[in-house]
Structures are given as structure tokens and as C-alpha cells.
Amino acid sequence: MNVGIIGAGAAGLAAGYDLVNAGHAVTLYESAPFTGGQASTIEVGGGRLERGYHHLFTSDYAIIDLIQEIGLSEELKWFPSLVGTYAAGRVYRTTTPLDLLKFGALPLLGRIRLGLLALRLQRMKNWRALESFTADQWLRTRLGGRAYEVVWNPLLRAKFGEYYEEIGMPWFWSKIQTRFASRKGLGGERLGYPIGSFDSIFDELARRIESAGGRVLLENPVRTVEVANGEAAGITALGTDREPFSEGFDAVIATVPSFEFPKLVDLPDHYRSRLDSVHYLAAVVLILEMNRPLTDIYWMNIADRSVPFLGIIEHTNLAPRSLYGGRYVLYLTNYLDRRDEMFALSPDELLDRYLPHLKKFNPAFQPNWIERMHYNSVSAAQPIIGANYSARIPDHRTPIRRLYLANTTQIYPEDRGTNYSVRMGRQVARMLMQDEKNGWNAWPAA
Ligand SMILES: Cc1cc2nc3c(=O)[nH]c(=O)nc-3n(C[C@H](O)[C@H](O)[C@H](O)COP(=O)(O)OP(=O)(O)OC[C@H]3O[C@@H](n4cnc5c(N)ncnc54)[C@H](O)[C@@H]3O)c2cc1C
Known part of the structure; x- marks a missing residue:
């Protein structure tokens, strides 16, 4: 053929x-x-870096198998990853079960409920039982109270904007499955990255x-x-x-x-x-090349609606910065409707909006830590997949x-x-x- x-x-x-x-x-x-x-990638400090942050989970068998098949297993390295959540005015580590127990933005009972619910979803293999629910409905009823309002509701809103109430529960289930697969026992999370991008x-x-x-x-x-x-x-x-x-x-x-x-x-x-x-959200990503790190966390969720971006991904807290001529590289990311006014902002205007918030993650942050900036938008970044x-x-x-x-x-x-x-x-x-x-x-x- x-x-x-x-x-x-x-x-x-x-x-x-x-x-x-x-x-x-x-x-x-x-x-x-x-x-x-x-x-796809751009050039940063002599190396190649994805336009949008990318890593692999240990359960990404199809691509891991393909990498092996084409003789690139040596390229794929597994690195420890630290996950954080910005909530109630500060950064909490949220990688391990122990971190969750220390998550002071919630009373102890809420933390326990959050942990037990994640465990229940991780053990649930039949996602079809969840099909008729939206994530908002299911989590609101099963988790309820502050545990939902402080953690998952702001994260869903940050990721899906006005569409957050439509997201089907299987999406949430699958996220728990992949993240748990990469977190073995109490030892934290390991994520994969091909060293040549x-x-x-x-x-x-x-x-x-x-x-x-x-x-x-x-x-x-x-x-x-x-x-x-x-x-x-x-x-x-x-x-x-x-x-x-x-x-x-x-x-x-x-x-x-x-x-x-x-x-x-x-x-x-x-x-x-x-x-x-199926509606798609676009991703709008600023990549900052910095002369020092903002935090020590790789993946920062932001459960605070006053922050105008949804996440900070400090790529060089996962992959070595030697790949990028010694630069520290971080992404400030948003998923936006293409009608959103932020989508029409120039890269400099967007950075101006974001800059005052970076001190929330490190009070010592100064704008002169930023040496260079890149802007990327991906129009079909995230399909909104609803119930049923x-x-x-x-x-x-x-x-x-x-x-x-x-x-x-x-x-x-x-x-x-x-x-x-x-x-x-x-x-x-x-x-x-x-x-x-x-x-x-x-x-x-x-
Ligand atoms: C910000 C962001 C972060 C992400 N993070 C991760 C991650 O950490 N790990 C992960 O595994 N995945 C991640 N993803 C998702 C992943 O990148 C995509 O799911 C995957 O790359 C999609 O591949 P695809 O081939 O299906 O589609 P695409 O990559 O969209 O490929 C479609 C191709 O078709 C081309 N095209 C479109 N129209 C035409 C035309 N008329 N003629 C010719 N060519 C055309 C496009 O230019 C494009 O190259 C992320 C995505 C984004 C946006």
C-alpha cells in the first residue's frame, strides 16, 4: 500500500x-x-528543550517499548521528582504519603480523607463505574468539605477554567493511576526524560x-x-x-x-x-532561562486562584541543567480558552502579569534572575473530555x-x-x- x-x-x-x-x-x-x-523542541543553552514541559511516567509502556525498540533505551533516564502544591499562601510538598500528612492547609481529618480517597481510586481498576460522573460531582460528594474546596476544586478550575465542571471522572481516575504508578511505596516519585529531549x-x-x-x-x-x-x-x-x-x-x-x-x-x-x-483548551507557556532556581520542586500545582498561572514546572529540578549550558529552566503554564483575554497578551505583557507572583514561591526572587524568555502556545493542547x-x-x-x-x-x-x-x-x-x-x-x- x-x-x-x-x-x-x-x-x-x-x-x-x-x-x-x-x-x-x-x-x-x-x-x-x-x-x-x-x-517538539526549541534550542536552549545549546540543548533541545520541549516547547511545553514533558516527562514520562513509569506506566507509559507504549512509548517506553518504542524507545527500546528503536535502540534509545540509554537515552531515557529516570529522575526523582518533587511535587509541591501552593495553597493557603505557602508551598507544601505533596509527593509522598508523609508529605500529605503534613499538608497544613487542611485539618488532619481532611488530609486523611484526601489520602484514603486517592488510595481508593488507585485500587479501583474498573473506571467504567465512574463514567457517568463528572470529576466535580464525584469528588464533591465522596470527598466533600474543605478537602475538596482547598485542593481538588482549585486544581480542576486552574486546569480547565470555566469547563472544569464538565470533566469526566475517568480523567481524574487516570491521573491518579499514572501518578501512583510512578510513586512506589514511601520513596517518592520517579519520572522519565530522554536526555537528548x-x-x-x-x-x-x-x-x-x-x-x-x-x-x-x-x-x-x-x-x-x-x-x-x-x-x-x-x-x-x-x-x-x-x-x-x-x-x-x-x-x-x-x-x-x-x-x-x-x-x-x-x-x-x-x-x-x-x-x-469536544472543545479544546490551548496551552500558553512561558519558558524562563534563569541564573538560579526559583524552588527545589519540579512540579508545582497551584491551588490558589489569585495566582494567574496554573503551574510552575522547574525542568532543571528534574533533568540536569548541564543539558542547557548550565541554565536553570522553568515553565510558567496556563491552559486557556482561545477566547480568554490572556491568550491575546504579548509575551512581555504576560510576564508582567506573572512576575509579581513569583515571590510567593521564593521571597528572594528578583526579575534579574531571568536571563531569557521564550513564549509558546499550543492550540489543541487539552481536549475537554466529559462524562459518558x-x-x-x-x-x-x-x-x-x-x-x-x-x-x-x-x-x-x-x-x-x-x-x-x-x-x-x-x-x-x-x-x-x-x-x-x-x-x-x-x-x-x-
Ligand atoms: C503544555 C503541554 C505539556 C505536555 N506534557 C506532556 C508530558 O509531560 N508527557 C507526555 O507524554 N505528554 C505531554 N503532553 C501531551 C503530548 O505532547 C501530546 O499528547 C502528544 O504529543 C500528541 O501527539 P499527536 O501526534 O497525537 O498530536 P500532535 O503532537 O498535535 O501532532 C499533530 C501534528 O499534525 C500537524 N498538523 C496539523 N494540521 C496539519 C495539516 N493540515 N497538514 C500537515 N500537518 C498538520 C501538527 O503540526 C502536528 O505536528 C503535553 C502537551 C502540552 C501541550
């Missing part, structure tokens, strides 16, 4: 890698001048695809999926010279966000309404035969992540190869 893939992020590259390995011809079209999509994985996948005869076309945005007799038949893209060109394919996999997909191809209403039903979602997930097999969709709205019940995009990309590649063997008979009626 000759397969066209739209997008060279984790999902597109993983699918392309499996297809070329199975002997198929593959062309990946990527609109950006780089691979990696949301996990996530680029090392994407570069190697692209290299292997190309050396097997596949093509990875950067700065080639797809404009149309060509359809003939109800089947995907080709792709029209813009070349680097901005001239449109078309190529024929036996099948097409799109890994673009749901709001982009209908711009590429006409879709029947029933499928389109599934795509439209399993009945509403768009099929990978779209109503147009031989046209597949693999994007982060189809990851469920887990939260989106590189691990799940790799798993999904490989699943869809397998599905496509099986469909071809079966003469494309598995297709649902359009």
Missing part, C-alpha cells in the same frame, strides 16, 4: 514507522518546519522511516484529502514553495485536531457532530472509507500524552493493515 499520513507528531510518526516496517510506502505531511508536534525519539523515528524509503515532508501543510467514490484517494498539500501539489494514496491517516479535520474533507453530520462536541464519553468517541475509521482519524480526543479513559499517541498511532496502523487484508470490509456504513 501507499499510505499518506497527515501530521508528524507522536501518533503520525509511530503509525508511519510501523507501516514502513511492514513493507508499505509512507509519506508524512507536516505543516510545521519540525517533527514532534506538541512535544523528546526530539531524539522523533528524529530516530523519522530517520528510520526515511531509510526504509518513506518520506517526511516538513512545511507541507495538507489542504485537502481527495475523495473518489466515497474513498480516500489522495492528498493535496502546499509544498515549501507554497504551490499546491497532489498525490494519490491507497489510504490516509489524519492526526490533526478535530477542529482542523473537517477543513480537509467533507464529513457527514453524525461524525462531524462528534468532532465538534465512551459512547461519543469518534471512530478511527471515519465515514469515508480508507480515511482514518487518530487524534487526542480518541484517547480514553487516559489523559492525552505522548505515550497514548504512540499507542494510538500503532493501533491505527495495525487496523489499516488488517482492513486492507479484509478487502476494506470492516468499514461501518457511512
